[in-house]
Structures are given as structure tokens and as C-alpha cells.
Amino acid sequence: MRALVVDHGESGPVRFADVDDPVPSSDEALVEIRHIGLNFGELNYVDQWPAGAVHGHDAAGVVVRAASDGSGPPEGTRVALGMTSHAWAERVAVSPASLGTVPECVDLADGAALGIAGATALRVLRKRSLLARDVLVTGASGGVGHFAVQLAALAGARVTALVGSPNRAAGLRELGADKVLSDLAEVEHRFDLVLDTVGGPLVARAWNLLAEGGTVHLVGYSSGQDTTFPSGALFGFGEPRSIATFGDMTPTSEELTDLLDLMAAGRLSAPVGLRGDWRDVGDAVQALFARRVHGKIVLDVL
Numbered sequence: 001m002r003a004l005v006v007d008h009g010e011s012g013p014v015r016f017a018d019v020d021d022p023v024p025s026s027d028e029a030l031v032e033i034r035h036i037g038l039n040f041g042e043l044n045y046v047d048q049w050p051a052g053a054v055h056g057h058d059a060a061g062v063v064v065r066a067a068s069d070g071s072g073p074p075e076g077t078r079v080a081l082g083m084t085s086h087a088w089a090e091r092v093a094v095s096p097a098s099l100g101t102v103p104e105c106v107d108l109a110d111g112a113a114l115g116i117a118g119a120t121a122l123r124v125l126r127k128r129s130l131l132a133r134d135v136l137v138t139g140a141s142g143g144v145g146h147f148a149v150q151l152a153a154l155a156g157a158r159v160t161a162l163v164g165s166p167n168r169a170a171g172l173r174e175l176g177a178d179k180v181l182s183d184l185a186e187v188e189h190r191f192d193l194v195l196d197t198v199g200g201p202l203v204a205r206a207w208n209l210l211a212e213g214g215t216v217h218l219v220g221y222s223s224g225q226d227t228t229f230p231s232g233a234l235f236g237f238g239e240p241r242s243i244a245t246f247g248d249m250t251p252t253s254e255e256l257t258d259l260l261d262l263m264a265a266g267r268l269s270a271p272v273g274l275r276g277d278w279r280d281v282g283d284a285v286q287a288l289f290a291r292r293v294h295g296k297i298v299l300d301v302l
Helices: 040-044 115-123 143-154 202-209 253-264 278-289
Strands: 002-006 014-018 028-037 056-065 078-081 092-095 099-101 134-138 158-164 180-181 191-196 210-218 242-245 274-276 295-299
Touching: 002 278, 028 040, 028 078, 028 191, 028 278, 056 115, 078 274, 099 143, 099 278, 115 143, 115 191, 115 253, 134 143, 143 158, 143 191, 191 202, 202 210, 274 278, 278 295
Parallel strands: 134 158, 134 191, 158 180, 191 210, 210 242, 274 295
Antiparallel strands: 002 014, 028 056, 028 092, 028 295, 056 078, 078 099
């Protein structure tokens, strides 16, 4: 079968190759992949995976063989895969714990956009009550950011979306952002929660805008820059503030199902900024690295 594998050469980060068909264990389903979802991290830091390995984590498809132990969805079920190893292939053997059933009213391609981005936003925003709280989402024009803005607004938060430039602000107010900014110098209040996907100097600036008892959740470092705090910046009186790392990156079936149910109810939309053919993955990767895409990239497996 055909698959996208890790390529550490100049033509990388991925290339097509013929690989062996997967052989599911008794507790795995065999899924025919119809769409794959690209993420910045898995492509930008491809050196963390062995050359020649089938790459990718997020996808959507149809179960063609149910797990022989009777667990998981039956044959013919449309499913979304979240943070599943070796997902960018024509067929994948996967544990039912990483599958979410895609309702008939939800486009299967939209299910491929969930995975890492959707589960990341959902987990962070579930850590505390957000009703009438002030939330800052950095890198809001990306995949995680689009989901986070929507989910925070659904939870009753006052959402500020921060983007890298004004031309990346399109559509964020419609998703629920109360304010869309390209510079934190414009901020006149403090935040109870910061979901940061950018890292670098922005983290130190966001920390200075954190309310007592607030938390900065670090879920990405797309800037590739170091964070330096001025002397005394981490000292303070009042209710303690905190910086938290994200933790486990493996979405569960329940989390994917919750997100898919919100999509089915029309309360959450998939942030697909580019839809194309997986044979054009090279062009899609270039667009992702050049920050020309707002939201996620979903490619059809043809």
C-alpha cells in the first residue's frame, strides 16, 4: 500500500513509499483512510521520528475490519483517528481507544481536522470553569487556536484571540472571539487563562498580563524562540499564578466523540483552511511552513 513516510533528506519532511499492509492485533480495527490532517509539529520536528517510518497522527476513514475481540466500532463505521501512530497511509491498524465515531451529518474530512488540535484545546479549557472568565488564545489563526476560540466561547469565556498579523484575523470574531489583536500592547486587562501555542518572548509578555490565580498553559512553541523572564518577573504577592505544560498528547475516544457531537450539533466547526489531494503533500507542507493557511490542512487520500 501507499503511505507517507519520514524523509530526513532535502526532499523531506515526508515522501511517498510502498509499505507493507498493517496486520491488526485482536484488539485493533483496520481502517481505510480517506483523509489525513497535517500538523505543524509533526512536520517541522520530523527529525524526532526514524527515517522511513510511516508518519502522521490525525486522519479519518472507514472501518473495514472490526477488532476481532469484539471491541470498538463495527465494520462500515466512519471514524476519526486522533494522535494515532502511522496514520498517513491507505490503511491503518488502530486501537478503538483512539477512534471517534463520525456522525452522518458531519463531513468525514472535518473529522480528520480534529485529533491533536481539537483534543489539545478541549483538555486545556476543561481544567477550570470559564464562565465569565477572560481567556487569551495565542496563535489563534492556527488549528489549535481556531478550536480553542470556539470552545472557550461555548464555555462562557470572554475570549481574546492573538494573531501574528492583522491579515490572519479573518473569521475569528465569527467563531466567538470578543477581541482579535495582533499586539499584546493593545491589552488593557488581565487574563484568567492563557492558552499559548507560540512560545518564545510572547510567554513572558502573557505572564505579565496574567490575573491572580491565573494559569498560562503551554501547548506549543511554533516561534522556535527561547523564553526569558526579566529578574523578579516570577515573584509576586496574592493568589499564586502558574505556568503549566500540556502533558499527555493522546486523545481518547471519548474526547473525539465529544468534539464530533459538538460538530453534529452545529456548535463547533472544523478549521479547514486548505483542502487538497495527498499527492500534493509537498505543496501543502510549504503552505503550512509559510503560514499561508488559517486553520488546518486536510488532504484527501486518493
